[in-house]
Amino acid sequence: MNIAHIIPGSGGGFYCGNCLRDGEMFKAIRNQGHNAVITPMYLPLFMECKNNDEVPVFFGAISIYLKHRYPLLQKIPNWADSLLNSRPMLKLAARLAGSTRSTGLEDMTISMLMGEHGKQKDELEKLVSWLENHFKPDVVHISNALLLGLAKKLKERLKVPVFCSLQDEDTWVECMKPDAAKKAWELMSDSTQYVDMFVSVSDYYKSFMKDKLKLKEEKLKTLHLGVEPDNYIYINACEKKRNIGFMSRLSKENGLDILIDAFIDLKRDIKNKDSKLILTGGYTADDSKFVKEQKAKIKMAGLNDDVVFIQNFESEGRKKFLNSVQILSVPVRSGEAFGIYLLEAMASGIPVVQPAKGAFPEIIQKSGGGITYNDNTASELAKTLDKLLNDKEKLKNLSLQARKGIEDGFNINITAHEMIGLYMDFVTDR
Numbered sequence: 001m002n003i004a005h006i007i008p009g010s011g012g013g014f015y016c017g018n019c020l021r022d023g024e025m026f027k028a029i030r031n032q033g034h035n036a037v038i039t040p041m042y043l044p045l046f047m048e049c050k051n052n053d054e055v056p057v058f059f060g061a062i063s064i065y066l067k068h069r070y071p072l073l074q075k076i077p078n079w080a081d082s083l084l085n086s087r088p089m090l091k092l093a094a095r096l097a098g099s100t101r102s103t104g105l106e107d108m109t110i111s112m113l114m115g116e117h118g119k120q121k122d123e124l125e126k127l128v129s130w131l132e133n134h135f136k137p138d139v140v141h142i143s144n145a146l147l148l149g150l151a152k153k154l155k156e157r158l159k160v161p162v163f164c165s166l167q168d169e170d171t172w173v174e175c176m177k178p179d180a181a182k183k184a185w186e187l188m189s190d191s192t193q194y195v196d197m198f199v200s201v202s203d204y205y206k207s208f209m210k211d212k213l214k215l216k217e218e219k220l221k222t223l224h225l226g227v228e229p230d231n232y233i234y235i236n237a238c239e240k241k242r243n244i245g246f247m248s249r250l251s252k253e254n255g256l257d258i259l260i261d262a263f264i265d266l267k268r269d270i271k272n273k274d275s276k277l278i279l280t281g282g283y284t285a286d287d288s289k290f291v292k293e294q295k296a297k298i299k300m301a302g303l304n305d306d307v308v309f310i311q312n313f314e315s316e317g318r319k320k321f322l323n324s325v326q327i328l329s330v331p332v333r334s335g336e337a338f339g340i341y342l343l344e345a346m347a348s349g350i351p352v353v354q355p356a357k358g359a360f361p362e363i364i365q366k367s368g369g370g371i372t373y374n375d376n377t378a379s380e381l382a383k384t385l386d387k388l389l390n391d392k393e394k395l396k397n398l399s400l401q402a403r404k405g406i407e408d409g410f411n412i413n414i415t416a417h418e419m420i421g422l423y424m425d426f427v428t429d430r
Contacts, residue, residue, distance in 0.1 A: 001420075001427065003029060003036045004137035006127075006147060009043035009057065015248055015281035015313050017340045018167055021201070021225050022143055024340075028228070028416035037135055039127065041147070058127040059112075059120060106180035109172070113187035115149035124150060128157050139423045145169045145198075145213065148191035155194040161426035166200040166209045167337045171253070189213045196426050199223050199419070202359035205337035223419060224366070225340050226412030229403070232347035233319070237326045237399035238392045242275040244385060245325030245350070247313070247341045248332075250283040252290050255331030255355075260294050261378035262331075264301045266386055275389060277303075280310035280321045281341075322348040326395070327388060329353040331376055335360060343410050346370070346402035351395065353384055366409050369402025 007022045022038070029036045041059045111118035118124075127150070131137055140154050141163040148164065155162050173184050192198070192213050198220050200206035206222045209215065244263060248254045256279070263277045283291055298307045310321050328345040335358020342352050342363055352370035354360040364370040373384040388395060 001034045001139065001423065002135060002137045003034055003423065004131055004135055004140045005036060005038050005143065006140065006150065007038050007040055007143045008147070009040045015341070017248070017338070018143065020340050021167065021338075022165075024225075024227055024412045025416055025419065028226075028412045029420060031413070032416060032420060034420065037137075039131065041127075056130070058130070059123045106176045106184075109146065109176065110180060110183055110187065113146070113149040113184060113191070115151070115191070116153050118149060120149075124153055128153050132157060138427050139163065141165070142195075145188050145209070146172060148188050148195070151191050151194035161196040161423065162194060163197050163199060163423070164195045166198055166205055168205075170208070170212070171334075185212055192219070195219070197221060197422060199422070201225050201338040202362055204359040204362055208337075221422065223415055223422075224363070224410055225338050225343060226410045226415035227340070227343045227347050227406065228412050229347050229407050232344065232406075233323060234347075234349045234403050235323065236349055236396055237351055238396040240326040241324070242272070242389055243325050243327075244275065244277050244389075245321060245328045245345070246277070246279045246281070246330055247318070247321060247328060247345070248281045248330045248339075249287070250279060250281050250291050250294075251287045253333055254281075255333050255376065257290075257294055257297075258331045258333075258376065258378050258381060259329055260297060260307075262329075262382040262385060263307070264297070264303065265378060265382040266389075267301070267303060267306065269386065271390065272386065275306070277307045278310060278321060278325055279307065280313045280317065282311075282313055318344070322350065325350055327351055327353055327385065329381065329385065331355050331381055332357065332360075333376065334358070338363065342367075342370070343406060346410075347406040349399040349403050351388065351398035351402055353381070353388065355381075363410075367402060367405025369398060369405045371398075 005022060005026055007019065009019070026036050026038055037055060039055055040057045044057060112120055116124055131140070137158060137160055139161050140158060142148070142150060143165055145164055145166055146169050151162055151164070173181050176184060192215060198215060200209060200220060200222050201224065203222050206220055210220055246256060246259050250256050260277070266272045266275065298304060310317055322344065328341070328350050329352065330339065330341060331354070332339070335355065338359050342354070345352050346367055346369040352364065354364065354370060354372055355376035356372040356374050357376060361372050364372055371384060371388060373380050
C-alpha cells in the first residue's frame with residue numbers, strides 16, 4: 001500500500017512533538033512493509049523524520065508568506081520561486097522564525113483553509129500534481145486539521161481515502177483574533193466532508209474536536225501516540241542522580257517558568273542540595289526574551305551551577321538528556337492533547353510529573369508511569385517533586401511501570417498496525 005503523509009516541517013529549531021509523532025508513525029509503517037512517503041510543507045522536517053531528499057518542500061514558508069503579503073509576487077519566475085524554496089533558504093528561515101503562534105498570520109491561516117479558493121492555490125496544485133504523478137498513493141494522511149484546505153482537491157483528484165490527525169490545533173486557532181478564529185473553525189468544519197476518518201491522539205482531544213468540528217462519532221477514532229521501545233535505553237530512575245528534567249520548547253506556554261520556580265523552592269531544603277535541573281528542547285526567537293528572564297532568575301537565586309541547558313535536543317542530545325534525568329516534568333499551562341516527550345521519558349524509565357490538565361491524566365493512568373497534581377502552580381509542583389525525589393521505593397516502582405506501560409500501551413509498532421488496519425478498511429471498501 002502506498003501511503004502519503006503530509007506533514008508541516010519545523011525546520012529543526014525546537015523540539016517539535018507533532019513532527020516526532022508523524023516521524024515515528026512513518027518509520028513504523030515502513031518497517032511493516034508498506035511504501036510510505038512524507039511530503040513536507042512550509043519548512044524542512046525535524047532531522048529524525050526525513051525520508052529522502054528527493055521529495056520537495058511544498059508551500060515553502062518564505063514563498064507563500066511573501067506572495068501573501070505582496071500579491072505582485074504571485075507572478076515571480078519559477079527560478080526565483082525555486083530559490084526561495086531551496087533547503088538552505090528554508091533552514092535559514094526556520095532559524096530566524098519568530099513565533100509558533102498565529103498572531104499576525106490570521107489572514108494566511110484562513111487563506112490556507114480556503115484551499116483552491118485561497119491565495120495558495122498554485123502551491124496546492126503543485127502538491128496534488130506531485131502526488132498524482134510521482135507517488136500515486138492509496139491513502140493520504142494529513143497531519144492536522146489546519147491543513148484541511150488541502151482535503152477537497154486531494155479527494156477529488158486522487159480519488160483515495162483521506163485521513164486527518166488531530167492534535168493541538170486549538171493552540172494555534174485560539175490565539176487568533178475572535179472573528180478570524182470563528183472563521184477558521186467554520187472552514188475546518190466545512191472541509192470535514194472530504195475526510196474519511198479523523199484520528200485523535202487522545203480521548204480528551206477527541207471529545208474536544210468532536211464539538212469544535214461538529215463531527216459524527218463514526219468519523220472519529222482515538223489512537224494514542226507511540227514510540228519504539230528499542231530506541232531507548234532503560235535505566236531505573238532510582239539508580240540515577242537526582243536530576244529533574246524538562247524536554248519541550250522552552251516557552252511560557254509549556255510552563256518552563258513554573259518548573260524553574262518550583263526548583264528554586266526545592267533547593268531551599270537542605271535535603272535537595274544535590275539535585276539539578278536539566279533543560280532541553282530549543283526555542284524560537286519569540287521565546288528569547290522569556291528564556292533570558294528565566295536565566296536571570298536562576299542566576300539571582302545562586303543556582304547557575306545547578307541548572308543545565310542542553311542545546312542539542314536531536315538524537316544524541318536527547319539520549320544524553322534522557323540518560324541523565326531521574327524525573328521529567330513539563331507543566332504546560334493549559335494542558336495538551338498528548339505530549340510525546342512523556343513517552344520518550346517513560347520508555348527510558350523516567351517517571352513523569354504533570355498537571356492534571358488536558359490528556360495528561362489519561363496518559364499517566366494508562367501507562368502507570370507517573371503522577372499528576374491538581375493546581376498547576378510552582379508551590380504545588382515543588383511539593384509533588386519533593387515527595388517523589390525522596391521516596392526511592394516509589395521511584396523504583398514508577399520507573400519499572402513507566403517502561404512496561406510504553407511496551408504494552410504506547411508501542412508505535414502496535415499503533416502503526418492499528419493505523420494500517422484503518423487504512424485497509426477504507427482501501428478495501430474502495
